[in-house]
Structures are given as structure tokens and as C-alpha cells.
Amino acid sequence: MEQKTVNCYCPVCKHRTHHEVLGVGNNVSPDEEYFYNETYRVVKCCGCDHVSFDLEVVEEGNVEYDQEGYETLVPVHTSYPVKENSVEPISSWEMPSLIQRAYKESVEALNNGSFLLASIGFRATVEALCIENGLDKGTLNTKINKLRDKGIITAADCERLHEARFMGNESAHQIEKPDRQHVLIVLEVINNILNNLYVIDKKFKDVIEYRFKDYAEFQALIEKGIDEHPKGAEGTIYMFLPEERKYRKTDLDKYEAELQQHIADGTFTKLSVLPKPKDSKYRQGYRVE
Ligand SMILES: [Zn+2]
Known part of the structure; x- marks a missing residue:
């Protein structure tokens, strides 16, 4: 029975x-x-x-x-479809798709017991992280050091990544199957980095209001934002500010008024002020010149 x-x-x-x-x-x-x-x-x-x-x-x-x-x-x-002892990948909308693809497939390989593929995949994940940060030349060794020098990863994570890199190298060249424990340690290093870059940072930005140091910093950010839009593009001040941050309204009002003054007296010519009905509750619109 x-x-x-x-x-x-x-x-x-x-x-x-x-x-x-x-x-x-x-x-x-x-x-x-x-x-x-x-x-x-x-x-x-x-x-x-x-x-x-x-x-x-x-x-x-x-x-x-x-x-x-x-x-x-x-x-x-x-x-x-989920095996016992399987690990769950970190998921975040903030993670660039190039990194996400390499990372998720590597975790999948790990969960399926394909440790060799997983370790090669984690190496590819680090390569993707370098590319996303504008590092596409040189050996992986030097690129990892540059990630540290640019302040993208910590010195401790840099050291750990070097370990991961060597493992990936050995996997590809010697075709010797790494054990699960070893791949899990590499995953932990990579999770730590991805968590810092795409999970914690995002939560922090969502909760903490960004404070401009002074008008100069505000204007520098606006100018950078203007460069990302074609001539003739129209929008409010938010269109030209990094959108992942939260701004204090009083600061924004103060510096925006100063910017409008500079536009009016001709000392700021990258934007023009769009006509706005009197007493409109909407924010002022601008056009890229
Ligand atoms: Zn259950």
C-alpha cells in the first residue's frame, strides 16, 4: 500500500x-x-x-x-524545483542587468551542484561589476584593485575578491571541480559587495534626505543633469537632479529661486524658464537651451 x-x-x-x-x-x-x-x-x-x-x-x-x-x-x-540546502540570490531592481544575469545563473549552477560552472560564473559576475564601473581594460587582477581605489569596494573585499579570482582561474584552466564549501565562501564575498552597492545604499538613499552643501554644489548637479538631456527638453528641476535621492523641499526651493535669479540676469544660460500661470501649484518648468 x-x-x-x-x-x-x-x-x-x-x-x-x-x-x-x-x-x-x-x-x-x-x-x-x-x-x-x-x-x-x-x-x-x-x-x-x-x-x-x-x-x-x-x-x-x-x-x-x-x-x-x-x-x-x-x-x-x-x-x-527547490532543492534542500539551496541558497537564495540577492535580488534588487538597482542591480544592473549585466551583473544580475551572471550572478543569478551562477547561484542557479551552485544550487544544481554544478560547482565548476558556478565558480566560473562568479568570476564573470566580478568582470561584469568592473564593466559597470567603467573598468574594461587590463587583467581582472588590476581591475579589482581599481574597484578598491575608486572606493567601490572596501580593501577587505578587494583581498577576498583576489581569492575568488584565483579560484575562477583554477577552475577554467585545471578543470578541477571546486567543492561546494569553497563556492559558498566566494558567494558570500560577492553577496557582501552586491548588498553594499545595490541593497543597503538604496535603502539609505530612500530614507535619508540629501543635503546640498551650498548653491555651487546644487548648480554643479543641475549642470550634470542638463548634459544628459537634448536641447529643447522640458521638465521641472527634478528632471535634472539624480532621481534616486530624496531632497529637502525647503533647500530645493531656496536653491531653485537662486537658479531662477541667475537665469533672469543672464549668468546661467543652459536653461530657460517656461511660462507658468500665476498661482499655479505645480513646480516651475524649464527648457534646455
Ligand atoms: Zn511547508
């Missing part, structure tokens, strides 16, 4: 739980030479109701001996 419940991994509860068996199918070895029995089950977690797949394999080659010396077959469970 088929089992009504089975103990297997639940990706939602993140540990082994009792599962109700919803459906079952078997593959049994066709001859007497080698015994195996594969049982595929559609299962539902008794804790959280999540439905997944469990494969149980019992085979001749996988035995243990009890105290009396009798052989017992040990069933091995594999869950689908």
Missing part, C-alpha cells in the same frame, strides 16, 4: 516537514542485475500547504549496516 504521508524538504518552511502525498509514480529496475526503485511524488506540506515534488530513490548501491551487521537500504530524497 502506498504511503499517505512522507517526510521531505519544504522550500517555504525551509526544513523537512510531513507532506501529504497527492499523487505517485514508480520506476523499478527492469532486471535482477542492479536493484533500484525511484518513486516520484506530488506532495503538499502539512505545515504550509505548499505543493512540490519529491523523488525518493532506493538502490542497491546505497546501504547502511545495522548493529547486527544486516544491510538496510537508505532512501535518498531530492525535492523539486
Whole structure:
């Protein structure tokens, strides 16, 4: 008689739980030479109701001996689509797609037990990080040092990355399979960097208001923003400021008034002021000249 419940991994509860068996199918070895029995089950977690797949394999080659010396077959469970002990990649909209693709595929390779591909992929992730930061020439070794010199990564992360790089090198050249533990350490280094760059920084900018040092800094930012737009482009002051930051309205009003003064007396000519109805509650519009 088929089992009504089975103990297997639940990706939602993140540990082994009792599962109700919803459906079952078997593959049994066709001859007497080698015994195996594969049982595929559609299962539902008794804790959280999540439905997944469990494969149980019992085979001749996988035995243990009890105290009396009798052989017992040990069933091995594999869950689908999320395997037990799988790691979750960091996800952030802020992460550039080039980095994201290399990183996510590497984590996927790691979760599928393809450690060689994972380590080569993590090396590619670091390469992508360099490219995103304008570093596309020279060896990876020098590029990693430049990431540190530019203040993009810390000195400690730089050292750790050098370790990761060598691992990637060895993987590609010697085709020696790195072990899971080793790849997990590399992942931790990369997660730390990506977290700092694309997760924490984003949260910080969302919460903390940006303060301009003085009018000069405000104008320099505006000029940089104007360069990113074609002549004739129209918009409010926000169009010319880095959009990921939060600004204090009183500061913005003060410096914008000063900018309008400079436009009026002809000392700032990169923008012109668009006509605006009196008492309009909307912000002033500008045109790139
Ligand atoms: Zn569950």
C-alpha cells in the first residue's frame, strides 16, 4: 500500500516537514542485475500547504549496516524545483542587468551542484561589476584593485575578491571541480559587495534626505543633469537632479529661486524658464537651451 504521508524538504518552511502525498509514480529496475526503485511524488506540506515534488530513490548501491551487521537500504530524497540546502540570490531592481544575469545563473549552477560552472560564473559576475564601473581594460587582477581605489569596494573585499579570482582561474584552466564549501565562501564575498552597492545604499538613499552643501554644489548637479538631456527638453528641476535621492523641499526651493535669479540676469544660460500661470501649484518648468 502506498504511503499517505512522507517526510521531505519544504522550500517555504525551509526544513523537512510531513507532506501529504497527492499523487505517485514508480520506476523499478527492469532486471535482477542492479536493484533500484525511484518513486516520484506530488506532495503538499502539512505545515504550509505548499505543493512540490519529491523523488525518493532506493538502490542497491546505497546501504547502511545495522548493529547486527544486516544491510538496510537508505532512501535518498531530492525535492523539486527547490532543492534542500539551496541558497537564495540577492535580488534588487538597482542591480544592473549585466551583473544580475551572471550572478543569478551562477547561484542557479551552485544550487544544481554544478560547482565548476558556478565558480566560473562568479568570476564573470566580478568582470561584469568592473564593466559597470567603467573598468574594461587590463587583467581582472588590476581591475579589482581599481574597484578598491575608486572606493567601490572596501580593501577587505578587494583581498577576498583576489581569492575568488584565483579560484575562477583554477577552475577554467585545471578543470578541477571546486567543492561546494569553497563556492559558498566566494558567494558570500560577492553577496557582501552586491548588498553594499545595490541593497543597503538604496535603502539609505530612500530614507535619508540629501543635503546640498551650498548653491555651487546644487548648480554643479543641475549642470550634470542638463548634459544628459537634448536641447529643447522640458521638465521641472527634478528632471535634472539624480532621481534616486530624496531632497529637502525647503533647500530645493531656496536653491531653485537662486537658479531662477541667475537665469533672469543672464549668468546661467543652459536653461530657460517656461511660462507658468500665476498661482499655479505645480513646480516651475524649464527648457534646455
Ligand atoms: Zn511547508
